[in-house]
Amino acid sequence: MVQQARAVETRRQIVIGAANLFSRVGYERARLNDIVGESGLTRGAIYFHFQSKDDLASIVVDEFQTVSMEAVAAIAQLDTYAMRQIAMLCREMGRLLVDDPVVRAGIRLIIELHSGEAPIPVYLAWIEAIKYFVAKGIDEGDVKPGIDPDDAAVFVTESFVGAHVLSHAVSGHDDLPARIDRLADFLVIALMPDDRVAAHPDLLGARWTPERT
Amino acid sequence: MVQQARAVETRRQIVIGAANLFSRVGYERARLNDIVGESGLTRGAIYFHFQSKDDLASIVVDEFQTVSMEAVAAIAQLDTYAMRQIAMLCREMGRLLVDDPVVRAGIRLIIELHSGEAPIPVYLAWIEAIKYFVAKGIDEGDVKPGIDPDDAAVFVTESFVGAHVLSHAVSGHDDLPARIDRLADFLVIALMPDDRVAAHPDLLGARWTPERT
Numbered sequence: 001m002v003q004q005a006r007a008v009e010t011r012r013q014i015v016i017g018a019a020n021l022f023s024r025v026g027y028e029r030a031r032l033n034d035i036v037g038e039s040g041l042t043r044g045a046i047y048f049h050f051q052s053k054d055d056l057a058s059i060v061v062d063e064f065q066t067v068s069m070e071a072v073a074a075i076a077q078l079d080t081y082a083m084r085q086i087a088m089l090c091r092e093m094g095r096l097l098v099d100d101p102v103v104r105a106g107i108r109l110i111i112e113l114h115s116g117e118a119p120i121p122v123y124l125a126w127i128e129a130i131k132y133f134v135a136k137g138i139d140e141g142d143v144k145p146g147i148d149p150d151d152a153a154v155f156v157t158e159s160f161v162g163a164h165v166l167s168h169a170v171s172g173h174d175d176l177p178a179r180i181d182r183l184a185d186f187l188v189i190a191l192m193p194d195d196r197v198a199a200h201p202d203l204l205g206a207r208w209t210p211e212r213t
Numbered sequence: 214m215v216q217q218a219r220a221v222e223t224r225r226q227i228v229i230g231a232a233n234l235f236s237r238v239g240y241e242r243a244r245l246n247d248i249v250g251e252s253g254l255t256r257g258a259i260y261f262h263f264q265s266k267d268d269l270a271s272i273v274v275d276e277f278q279t280v281s282m283e284a285v286a287a288i289a290q291l292d293t294y295a296m297r298q299i300a301m302l303c304r305e306m307g308r309l310l311v312d313d314p315v316v317r318a319g320i321r322l323i324i325e326l327h328s329g330e331a332p333i334p335v336y337l338a339w340i341e342a343i344k345y346f347v348a349k350g351i352d353e354g355d356v357k358p359g360i361d362p363d364d365a366a367v368f369v370t371e372s373f374v375g376a377h378v379l380s381h382a383v384s385g386h387d388d389l390p391a392r393i394d395r396l397a398d399f400l401v402i403a404l405m406p407d408d409r410v411a412a413h414p415d416l417l418g419a420r421w422t423p424e425r426t
Contacts, residue, residue, distance in 0.1 A: 026241075028239075028241040028242065110382065111378055111382050114382040114383070120382060120383060123379065123382075123383070144402070144407070151399070152399075154379075154392070154395070155372070155395065155399045157375070157379065158372055158375035158376040158379055158392070158396065159368070159371055159372040159375050160375065161375035161378055161379055162370070162371035162372050162374035162375025162376070162378065163371040163375070164375075165324055165374055165375065165378055166336065166367075166370065166371055166374055169323065169324050169327040169333060169336075170327070170333060170336070179367070179371070182364050182367070182368065183368065183371065186364070186365075186368045186403060189357070189403065190399060190400075190403030193407055194357070194406055194407050
């Protein structure tokens, strides 16, 4: 039991070390030796758990997908209107990008490792989630006439990715919280009729902070 | 004279070859040998004109900046309202990304070569340009109350960059024209009061096609 717990902990340390390195230097420049340094473990310990840099990268991407889908599920269960849920989801993904190296590395890795060969599962999952919220917002009378949920979902995802890419390029992520904060309000205002924005005083600045367990 | 013209043509061939390679594989993976293959010239000819891969990359970025600022200047001179100019500028930058390898490579290089150390001149120039159009739009009564030109300019730039990054990742740029076409309409609708969108029947789908010389 103790050994198993230690193995889980070691694996976790390696994944976080790899995520920190991938998020800083990207996939191409990351060397397995630097992951050794970053995680504070031996090369042998790493090879015991993982086959290769590829293997580590896909585990980081999988964990990123799990973490982001957990945020979607938690926010979808809230008893509030959809456009507020979209604003909350943007800000929560922004918070995760700052706080969680796995999320920061995951979003960078999927951009770097894909170049047109195949759809990206985590983006498809994001787009599906936003589509669900926009369709709910249409039922709630909060979406401008003529806006297609698919198009709106792509627009939200693109804007979020762009804010992340520019924040990384311009400030090494330091300005990300401020960027996402502005973006979340812009996005919901973009999708809603003017009178519906005015009708929801708790919309702008809406934030979901997960309970700490 | 003939020699000089030939030198200019050779230099152009090298820059386009390098841009094609950078836009496909990125800075890290691009090898000078592949640029030799791509341009159809000799290694000697390339070294006669350029010192290094770094040198070539910064020339591609400079030319990208020049081309995009030419589009801004041409659209700024049109006798039309600012929100239509913003939609035109988005679609024109999308067209350049598809048609011009220097633009495609430039936008990829500046994202890859910067990581938080310094502001990116071409983005600052874009943001200044959009800010100018938004301020003009405010004067024309076409911008929602409370929207700050700086914030709006950052939002437009982020969304554009995100559309480009996702299009590259998901389809190798094949879906870029369709993405930018949707995005241009979303962005102007986002910034404008509902009644001002309705008041401009020539707004949605607005496109500027430069004269071919």
